Amino acid sequence: MGIQDIIEGKKQWRAHQARVKALPPDYRIVYQEMQKYLFKVGPVDLEGDLLSGIVDFFQEGVAAGKGVLELIGDDVAAFCDGLVEDSRTYAEIYQESISGKSCKAGE
Structure with a gap:
């Protein structure tokens, strides 16, 4: 990853944050x-596409005059x-690492 890639990534992230x-x-x-939850337990390959898609979805909800909970329901984590x-997910990798360690210790 070159310096230009880093600069471009930062520009894209700032534009996303502005949205x-x-x-x-x-x-x-x-x-x-949602972002906190996804960063904590979300997919390993969390790309800007997922987060950008959520913002797109929310912008459509705003344009339709709907409340955010009308779109996603009361349970943000379940959504x-x-x-x-x-x-x-990172949570699955963590669980596998715990399982792997406990199995090796029991041998």
């Missing part, structure tokens, strides 16, 4: 909680889990 800041406060709060259900 998030333009959301209404309730949408922004939910997005930030996030649904988004990444077919992806390998």
